[in-house]
Amino acid sequence: MKPGDTVDLFVEQVTHIDCGVLDPDTGLDGRTWLVDARLSGTRDAHGMLFDFGPARRLLKRAIDERLDHRLLVPLRAPGLSRHGDDLRLTTTRGAHIDYAGPAEGVALLDAERIGPALLADWLTDRIAPLLPDNIDDLQLSLRAEAIDGAAYHYCHGLRSHDGNCQRMGHGHRCRLAIAVDGRDDPARARRWAEGWQGVFIGDRADLARRDADGRHHFDYVAPQGRFALTIDAGRCVLLDGPPTVENVAAHIADTLAAELPDRHLEVRAYEGVGKGAIVCRGPA
Numbered sequence: 693m694k695p696g697d698t699v700d701l702f703v704e705q706v707t708h709i710d711c712g713v714l715d716p717d718t719g720l721d722g723r724t725w726l727v728d729a730r731l732s733g734t735r736d737a738h739g740m741l742f743d744f745g746p747a748r749r750l751l752k753r754a755i756d757e758r759l760d761h762r763l764l765v766p767l768r769a770p771g772l773s774r775h776g777d778d779l780r781l782t783t784t785r786g787a788h789i790d791y792a793g794p795a796e797g798v799a800l801l802d803a804e805r806i807g808p809a810l811l812a813d814w815l816t817d818r819i820a821p822l823l824p825d826n827i828d829d830l831q832l833s834l835r836a837e838a839i840d841g842a843a844y845h846y847c848h849g850l851r852s853h854d855g856n857c858q859r860m861g862h863g864h865r866c867r868l869a870i871a872v873d874g875r876d877d878p879a880r881a882r883r884w885a886e887g888w889q890g891v892f893i894g895d896r897a898d899l900a901r902r903d904a905d906g907r908h909h910f911d912y913v914a915p916q917g918r919f920a921l922t923i924d925a926g927r928c929v930l931l932d933g934p935p936t937v938e939n940v941a942a943h944i945a946d947t948l949a950a951e952l953p954d955r956h957l958e959v960r961a962y963e964g965v966g967k968g969a970i971v972c973r974g975p976a
């Protein structure tokens with residue numbers, strides 16, 4: 693080992709970003725991206741580039757506070773207009789989405805469209821200057837979880853959550869597994885997931901208005917402030933309770949149980965990566 697040698701350190705899945713994305717074509721998408729980091733530089737007196745513990749903490753915190761549990765807004769998207777905290781996106785398919793919320797619930801990006809490569813560059817520019825002096829390069833990359841089976845994506849907000857899940861318009865991309873009479877039914881899970889590509893899952897109690905133009909208006913005041921979203925009714929799933937993953941799994945299980953009353957059903961719904969809820973219905 694030569695003292696001045698450069699070395700690269702990598703930290704996979706330093707965090708994951710759960711967010712909503714305003715997209716000029718599809719409107720509102722729920723996204724979960726895993727973040728990997730690679731750092732280059734010279735070793736310190738302890739033979740380390742950067743101790744993994746503090747490195748992970750610094751990177752996770754810096755990434756999460758900028759993007760996690762926010763609605764990501766491409767400021768140069770052709771259909772986007774902005775008046776103070778009020779945003780309107782008119783998609784290329786002619787749908788309107790109106791959103792209002794406190795500044796901490798959104799991330800405004802100087803872009804026409806938001807994707808993982810753009811976010812990786814955006815984060816790297818902001819986080820590289822926070823690293824110790826012996827580190828002279830940072831590369832962040834974002835990737836969606838590899839899901840070979842069914843996957844759905846949605847946005848929501850948990851009005852009474854004491855953390856950032858209260859922010860209406862954040863979202864997740866999630867695995868879904870369904871078993872019927874103890875056997876995996878991937879085709880059924882896929883069919884369900886196909887219907888949930890970019891839905892907004894809301895509590896019926898937060899539905900303030902059904903507009904004459906066929907849109908639903910959700911509105912609530914949470915500890916961080918007032919959040920409001922108006923979106924096509926056809927993109928909404930209404931629950932009789934907060935859109936927690938427990939209630940999402942129960943909604944799927946109840947709907948399937950009405951179609952298959954004599955079968956034992958197990959629904960395993962994820963919220964982002966690595967966590968979720970299991971709900972069973974029907975005879976054991």
Ligand SMILES: Nc1nc2c(c(=O)[nH]1)N=C([C@H](O)[C@H](O)COP(=O)(O)OP(=O)(O)OP(=O)(O)O)CN2
Pocket residue numbers: 708710756850857935936937938963964
């Ligand atoms: N029992 C439940 N707990 C929580 C739910 C839920 O549905 N059921 N939902 C949330 C939030 O919606 C949220 O998006 C999850 O975020 P968070 O707790 O931050 O989870 P992370 O995996 O992202 O945690 P990190 O600490 O940021 O890694 C909260 N709780």
